[in-house]
Amino acid sequence: MANYYNDINEIKFELENSPLMERIVELKERQYEDKDKYDEAPQDFADAMDSYDKVLDIVGDIVANVVAPNAEAVDAEGPHLEKGRVTYASKTYENLNAMIQAGMNGMTMPRRYGGLNLPVTVYTAANEIVSTGDAGFENIWSLQDCIETLYCFGNEEQREKYIPRVCKGETMSMDLTEPDAGSDLQSVMLKATYDEENNCWRLNGAKRFITNGDSDIHLVLARSEAGTRDGRGLSMFIYDKRDGGVDVRRIENKLGIHGSPTCELVYKNAKCELCGDRKLGLIKYVMSLMNGARLGIAAQSVGLSQAAYNEAIAYARDRKQFGKAIIEFPAVAEMISNIKARLDAGRALLYQTARYVDIYKALEDIARDRKLEPEERAELKQYSRLADAFTPLAKGMNSEYANQNGYDCIQVHGGSGFMLEYACQRIYRDARITSIYEGTTQLQTVAAIRYVTNGFYSQVIEDYEQLPVAAELEGTKARIKAMAEKFNACTAAVKEADNQELHDLCARHLYEMAADVIMCHLLMQNATKAPELFGKSLQVYVNLAEAEVEKHATLLGKLNPEQLDNYRQQ
Numbered sequence: 001m002a003n004y005y006n007d008i009n010e011i012k013f014e015l016e017n018s019p020l021m022e023r024i025v026e027l028k029e030r031q032y033e034d035k036d037k038y039d040e041a042p043q044d045f046a047d048a049m050d051s052y053d054k055v056l057d058i059v060g061d062i063v064a065n066v067v068a069p070n071a072e073a074v075d076a077e078g079p080h081l082e083k084g085r086v087t088y089a090s091k092t093y094e095n096l097n098a099m100i101q102a103g104m105n106g107m108t109m110p111r112r113y114g115g116l117n118l119p120v121t122v123y124t125a126a127n128e129i130v131s132t133g134d135a136g137f138e139n140i141w142s143l144q145d146c147i148e149t150l151y152c153f154g155n156e157e158q159r160e161k162y163i164p165r166v167c168k169g170e171t172m173s174m175d176l177t178e179p180d181a182g183s184d185l186q187s188v189m190l191k192a193t194y195d196e197e198n199n200c201w202r203l204n205g206a207k208r209f210i211t212n213g214d215s216d217i218h219l220v221l222a223r224s225e226a227g228t229r230d231g232r233g234l235s236m237f238i239y240d241k242r243d244g245g246v247d248v249r250r251i252e253n254k255l256g257i258h259g260s261p262t263c264e265l266v267y268k269n270a271k272c273e274l275c276g277d278r279k280l281g282l283i284k285y286v287m288s289l290m291n292g293a294r295l296g297i298a299a300q301s302v303g304l305s306q307a308a309y310n311e312a313i314a315y316a317r318d319r320k321q322f323g324k325a326i327i328e329f330p331a332v333a334e335m336i337s338n339i340k341a342r343l344d345a346g347r348a349l350l351y352q353t354a355r356y357v358d359i360y361k362a363l364e365d366i367a368r369d370r371k372l373e374p375e376e377r378a379e380l381k382q383y384s385r386l387a388d389a390f391t392p393l394a395k396g397m398n399s400e401y402a403n404q405n406g407y408d409c410i411q412v413h414g415g416s417g418f419m420l421e422y423a424c425q426r427i428y429r430d431a432r433i434t435s436i437y438e439g440t441t442q443l444q445t446v447a448a449i450r451y452v453t454n455g456f457y458s459q460v461i462e463d464y465e466q467l468p469v470a471a472e473l474e475g476t477k478a479r480i481k482a483m484a485e486k487f488n489a490c491t492a493a494v495k496e497a498d499n500q501e502l503h504d505l506c507a508r509h510l511y512e513m514a515a516d517v518i519m520c521h522l523l524m525q526n527a528t529k530a531p532e533l534f535g536k537s538l539q540v541y542v543n544l545a546e547a548e549v550e551k552h553a554t555l556l557g558k559l560n561p562e563q564l565d566n567y568r569q570q
């Protein structure tokens with residue numbers, strides 16, 4: 001691929017075709033108030049869209065010419081550990097330098113700190129593109145978005161100290177997980193104590209599974225309130241590697257994303273700064289940090305699905321059996337069509353989520369400087385809720401799709417797919433982590449299920465049903481409506497049973513049904529505007545989704561309180 005952005009029309013379509021984009025740019029650019037202060041600031045909407053296109057063109061070019069060609073070598077070499085310090089695989093430095101030299105860091109940060117002031121939607125596209133080239137490298141590069149949390153909750157002194165450094169290319173990490181605190185972060189025990197003598201906080205203890213754990217700037221979740229055991233005793237801290245005190249004890253040996261160092265860390269009286277208020281570390285700041293990171297993993301997953309599609313179709317066109325290219329066998333063509341359909345549907349969900357995030361974040365940012373008008377406050381509330389409801393769908397579904405697409409990509413390759421010479425095995429291995437970190441798919445379901453039971457997804461679906469579609473898609477729309485009715489009926493039955501254990505058992509099925517219907521609608525909207533790009537995928541995806549919804553409905557019909565014991569394995 002000559003350019004990982006320009007050669008993928010579907011990404012461009014997502015950026016250029018949403019009615020929300022104009023509002024996003026208007027809010028992000030605050031009526032274009034930077035235009036006289038910074039040469040690179042856009043003058044108007046068209047200028048802003050043009051500049052996003054140019055930025056993504058640069059990212060697409062770097063990925064095509066540096067990141068993707070380096071991916072196999074980075075995967076084979078992996079990072080190294082010496083005397084508590086990490087060095088990346090040698091070609092990871094080439095990747096990082098290319099990004100830094102092109103100014104692709106601090107992408108969403110305001111210009112006054114040296115950032116590019118890009119909307120989250122555009123940054124999401126960059127993330128997806130980088131991941132298509134190398135998901136392991138994307139992990140390191142995309143941790144720059146931790147700075148968003150520091151920007152939102154740190155004080156001005158901290159913003160001025162850290163944000164310009166990230167914009168210049170320093171890397172970040174989010175240090176949350178510990179051996180006894182994985183999905184359940186309320187159990188974090190890393191100790192933060194106030195050092196009266198030196199007038200600073202100190203960290204002591206250990207963290208594990210920390211991506212890029214030897215980064216320059218860490219956001220750390222730690223227990224600041226002695227004697228507490230739950231989330232209310234946790235605060236968030238900034239650790240600056242320049243101060244010292246944190247060593248890497250080991251780098252994990254992993255199944256995939258080899259280029260990304262996953263570290264066990266030891267904190268020995270490490271000096272740090274409190275970020276925001278005490279006791280809000282998990283409840284407010286890490287929740288916000290993780291929502292951003294979940295969108296990042298959704299983008300990483302879509303990038304991997306695109307990579308799986310690229311590899312599968314290229315191989316199937318080239319490989320001949322029984323005297324013809326294997327793509328001509330319907331069984332092979334079906335696998336590739338399914339990959340493409342899941343990719344297009346998942347991507348539509350990803351960008352819709354990113355747009356919702358953009359609007360509420362931009363309004364929140366404006367609210368830091370002035371009181372919002374009543375209609376702006378209502379808009380903030382609406383989009384904040386949409387973002388909160390869509391983020392776990394985008395992360396959970398796209399990560400599961402990346403796994404399925406990686407699996408199918410290997411299947412298309414036959415025996416060659418099992419060989420290390422082909423990229424598909426790396427894509428398959430790299431995809432496996434996406435449904436685990438930043439909250440497993442089970443935890444995405446936990447985050448989303450209240451929007452099933454309180455009727456929010458049903459309301460969103462009803463709103464989508466009001467949108468016009470191309471005349472030839474009316475029949476498809478009716479099929480999607482029938483799926484929504486099944487989802488509503490299953491939700492009502494689970495609620496009526498009024499049994500918490502049954503509710504938890506059914507949650508994943510309801511979650512997937514909601515996501516399937518929502519993705520059908522988003523893809524149908526895309527196919528209405530660009531049938532040449534999305535028409536086939538829509539029909540394939542609706543076939544898949546209809547079968548999935550039917551499967552879930554059948555299963556949910558069997559699950560009742562009497563069945564619960566069959567699902568208890570002690």
Ligand SMILES: Cc1cc2nc3c(=O)[nH]c(=O)nc-3n(C[C@H](O)[C@H](O)[C@H](O)COP(=O)(O)OP(=O)(O)OC[C@H]3O[C@@H](n4cnc5c(N)ncnc54)[C@H](O)[C@@H]3O)c2cc1C
Nearest residue numbers: 174175176177182183209210211262436437438439440442
């Ligand atoms: C390669 C890699 C990189 C990582 N990077 C980072 C990082 O940068 N920073 C960081 O802080 N952490 C990081 N992590 C940690 C990661 O976020 C956790 O591994 C993940 O959240 C799951 O936690 P756990 O491994 O302790 O599994 P557990 O929490 O022990 O989960 C085990 C199983 O139980 C299920 N489960 C647990 N609770 C529930 C529940 N309430 N309902 C239903 N099912 C449940 C899970 O879905 C899973 O299937 C990384 C992990 C890996 C492997």
